[in-house]
Amino acid sequence: MNGSDRALRVPLIVGLTTIVAVLAWLGVRDADDRVGANLAGTVALSAAAFACWRVSRAAPTPPVRGFWLLWALTAACLVLSTIANMLHGAPGIPLYEAIPTLLALGLAMLAFRHVPLAPRTRADGARMLLDGIAVAVAGTVFFTYVLLNAVPEGTSAGTLIAAAAVGVGCLLALVVFGKAAVSPEGSVDPVALAILTIGPLAGLVAVMLVLGGTETGMLLLLVLGYPLVGMGICAAAYRQSRVLHVQPPKRPRWSIGGPLQFIAVTGTAVLVIIVSARELDGRGRAVVVGAVLIAAIMVARQLLSLRENRLALRGVRHQQTELERLALSDYLTGLPNxxxxxxxxxxxxxxxxxxxxxxxxxxxxxxxxxxxxxxxxxxxxxxxxxxxxxxxxxxxxxxxxxxxxxxxxxxxxxxxxxxxxxxxxxxxxxxxxxxxxxxxxxxxxxxxxxxxxxxxxxxxxxxxxxxxxxxxxxxxxxxxxxxEPRMRKDMTGHARLAGELHDAIQGGQLRLLYQPVYDLVTGRMHGAEALVRWQHPERGFVSPVDFIPVAERSGLIVPLGGWVLREACTQLARWRDSLKEGAVEAINVNVAVRQLREAGFVDEVAAVLSDTGLTPRNLVLEVTESSVADGPQVAETLRDLHEMGVRLALDDFGTGQSSLSLLRAFPVDVLKLDKSFVDGIADGADRGRLAVAAAVAQLAEHLELKAVAEGIESQDQLERLRDMGYRYGQGYLMARPLPADECAALMTAEPLAVAATGGRHP
Known part of the structure; x- marks a missing residue:
């Protein structure tokens, strides 16, 4: 609870203490003590004025400040009423007491312009005016016919006029209070507004007690009426202080005009029936005139509402049609969505x-x-x-x-x-x-x-x-x-395989094999390409041809590729620690286009190299031609990697449609001739393959790139490729993909006799 809340508890405590003290005082003294009876109301209303003033000072917005400042003045006017009542010794309400009360009602209703009550349209303003007129006429008829018949003889004309004015004012205040409580744009707490309705309700009860003319009624008014109003205002101010820094809850959108109209018309109809049952006199004719006037006002209001409802309905239907069109259409093309x-x-x-x-x-x-x-x-x-x-x-x-x-x-x-x-x-x-x-x-x-x-x-x-x-x-x-139905089965199988692959990445079912890359001149192992393999606990060996496409389609290629990158770099670091100069300089890792699209891929590569103690020269990333042509984001990633010092290899070179143009734009270090151009190259029957293979070697030489031939399976292929200018190669002729320890053994083994007899198959 903040300081403002604690300060506002004081007026509540003071008011309640004073009421209890006054009741005790009157219990032991003369019950007709008007000064003592008015004392509780004076103190309670003074406390209410102070509480409202404190809330207005603490309010964060001008509307709320203005609202509670006017209510502070309202409470102050009611204090004047209690003082006037102290000075008035006779029963009834003197005019000089009614004036501050009526002024208080006016200030209270004026305060609600800050809620706001401003009409949104002229029709709203007209409805509000008609509601007020209807209630005023109904109240006048009510006080004129029903209550005035029960007033004791000898009641002064001033008291009658004052009571009727205060009663009609309280009815109008109830209309304003009710509309304010349901205003959807209200800035004042709705619970506080509900508490404030105690004021006009207590005023109506007070009017009835005064017109009854009994001293007991007047005593109840003085001892309980004014204090009750004061405590209500204090409670409303305290409630507002608790929610000053909280958004006021949205008020339900309903109209109080309908129930008020119903009550006014029904009450008037009852009066018409009563009057019709007896001989009409002056007052009867006044009731009939009032009833006709109220009926005319209600008809005018309903006609106005009916016209506006028709216009609103037409607008709603138009909006509904437009919303349906927008909901079912594509915003860009106008086609159905x-x-x-x-x-x-x-x-x-x-x-x-x-x-x-x-x-x-x-x-x-x-x-x-x-x-x-x-x-x-x-x-x-x-x-x-x-x-x-x-x-x-x-x-x-x-x-x-x-x-x-x-x-x-x-x-x-x-x-x-x-x-x-x-x-x-x-x-x-x-x-x-x-x-x-x-x-x-x-x-x-x-x-x-x-x-x-x-x-x-x-x-x-x-x-x-x-x-x-x-x-x-x-x-x-x-x-x-x-x-075809089999396609759904294939899709289901792919989805199931994707789920199992996810578990495999997390569960350690994957392993890496390493296929050596040899120097075709010296016969020594020059590098190694990391290849992922999956040994499923139930399916057994799962071919990369089966699970790599599933990984690419499902997006698992990103975590899978990340695992391969870290595992391969970790293994190279182990080799270099154990074999020293005998270890290969770099490890080749395949990278999918989905990885290259990831915004943080460059940072991931840098982190892996840092964690494993490798330098960028120790890593060769192999990408396909289709990956390079994917778009500007991939091209930027490749440039950043190349500037870092990571070497880039263009895998399966020669199979794409734009290989030569890629060489101009792509920061390539290595060209890997696709296996399809190596197959059948030995016998020279396919002159096209020979021409492509030779052209790739010449391109690499002129561009000062490293050329690697893939898929070498015979000595004749090796010799023909070496004669074309290929310095490096890999394939089953030299070595199949091997576990890490077997691959390490080849690094320190004797060079392959690649220039004389056939290759060695470990």
């Missing part, structure tokens, strides 16, 4: 009509996005979407954008010939050059086709089309594949 496409497919399936889905995914669009930037890539997608829309056959085929570079086509037929023609048509549409600015882009798409079966759901159809699309990508991209 995934939700809209799924609803259309579901509707067709529920009607039992044939349906075929073509799932179109743009091949390698990430590279295009990285090259162009997001804005230009969005323009490209928008142009492509328009082309696909025009390619569709009228209303029979609908095109949607499911997200990113993925589109879908809903066809109304499962005819194989029609499906094949549609797939070819959309592939051709994607494959035509697309202009963006001054550039023209040639795109390709992989398409998965799914023909819905009876009982299929939209989710199943889209999932199967997605499986077929990935099968098309695996088959070489730029093609289309129709879904």
């Amino acid at each position: 995934r939700t809209g496409f799924t609803l259309a497919l579901t509707d067709r399936l529920d009607r039992g009509r044939p349906a075929t889905v073509l799932l179109i995914d743009i091949d390698d669009f990430k590279m295009v996005n990285d090259t162009l930037g997001p804005s230009a890539a969005d323009q490209l997608l928008a142009r492509l979407a328009e082309r696909l829309r025009r390619c569709a056959h009228g209303d029979r085929e609908s095109v949607a954008r499911l997200g990113g570079d993925e589109f879908a086509v809903l066809m109304p037929s499962g005819d194989p010939a029609g499906i094949e023609a549609a797939a070819a048509r959309f592939q051709h549409a994607v494959g035509r050059p697309l202009p963006v600015g001054e550039q023209r882009f040639l795109l390709h798409a992989s398409i998965g086709v799914m023909v819905a079966e009876p009982g299929d759901t939209a989710d199943e159809v889209l999932r199967n089309a997605d499986i077929a699309m990935y099968a098309a990508k695996s088959a070489g991209k730029a093609s289309w594949v129709r879904f």
Whole structure:
């Protein structure tokens, strides 16, 4: 509890103590002591004025400060009322006592402009005014007819006027208090507002007691009425102080006008029935006039509300239509989005009509996005979407954008010939050059086709089309594949294998083998390439051909590659500690494109080298041509690694479509001739392979790069490659992939007799 809260507890304690003391005083003294009876109210209201002033000083915002300052003045005016009552010895309410009370009611209602009560529209203001008029008229009728009939004879006209004015004022205050309590923009605590309603409610009770004319009623008013109001104001101020630094809770949005109208009209109707049962006199006619006036006001208000409700309903329907359109449309292309496409497919399936889905995914669009930037890539997608829309056959085929570079086509037929023609048509549409600015882009798409079966759901159809699309990508991209049930089994098998691979990485089921790289001139071991192997506890040996694609598709290639990198560097550090100068200088580690895309990969490499005590010259990272061409992010990572001092090898060189252009942009240190060019090179029958192999050796020589031939399996291959200029090579002729200790033994073994007899197979 803060200091302000503790300070506000004092007025509460003082007020309650004074009330108890006054009640005890009156119990032992004359019960007609008006001065003593008013003392509790005077002290309680003075404490309330002080409490409200303290809250206004501590309030963080002007509206809250203004609200509680006006309530401090309200309490001060009520203090004047109690003092006036002390000076007035006769029963009733003198006018000079009613004036500060009415002023207090006015200040209290004025305070609520800070809640705020400002109408949002003219119609809101008109409704508020009509509510006030209706309550004022109903209150006037009530006090005029019901209470005035029960007033004892001899009651002064001043008391009657004062009582009626205070009563109507309390009713109006209740309307204002009620609307403030449900205001959604209110800045004053709603619990404090609810406590403040004690004031006008106590005022209404006081008016009834005064008009009753009994001294007991007046004593209850003095002893309990004013003190109760004072304590209520104190409690509300204390509550506000507790939540000054807390966001006020959101108030429920409901209107108090409806219940007030109902009460006013019902009460007036009852009065009309009573009056109608007797002979009308002047007062009866006043009731009828008041009833007619209230009815007219209610009709006017309801007509105003009805008109506004019609306008609001029209606006809501328009907004609903627009929201539905936005919810079912893609913001970029205007095509249906995934939700809209799924609803259309579901509707067709529920009607039992044939349906075929073509799932179109743009091949390698990430590279295009990285090259162009997001804005230009969005323009490209928008142009492509328009082309696909025009390619569709009228209303029979609908095109949607499911997200990113993925589109879908809903066809109304499962005819194989029609499906094949549609797939070819959309592939051709994607494959035509697309202009963006001054550039023209040639795109390709992989398409998965799914023909819905009876009982299929939209989710199943889209999932199967997605499986077929990935099968098309695996088959070489730029093609289309129709879904077959075996594909789901393959996908399930891949998912299961991915889960087991995750456990294998964590559970120590993986190991590394090392394939030596030899100097083809000296016959000595020059380096080693780390190769990961998986010995599954139930499956047995799992080939890298099976689990590496699963790792790449599932994203496990990142932790797997990280494990291989650290394990290989750790092993090289062991070799160098134990073999000293006899150990190879560097270890070769394969790196996947997913690793190169990771923002922290360069830092990871640096950390591994630091932890193992190696230098960047002790590490050779092997990357494929497709990895290098992945995009600017990968290119930047490779440049950072090269600047660090890590050597980079271009693996499987010669198999890509842009090898020569890569050499100009890629910071390469080593070229590794792919095994496909080594096979059959010995007999010279394939002159194309000979030409490529020779050209790679010449390129490496002119660019001062190291050339390594992969997959050497015969002495004739070795000699032919060495004659072409290849200094280094690896393959089964020299050594298969070996465990670490066997590989270490080769480092200190006698050189291979590579120049004379065949190689050695350890």
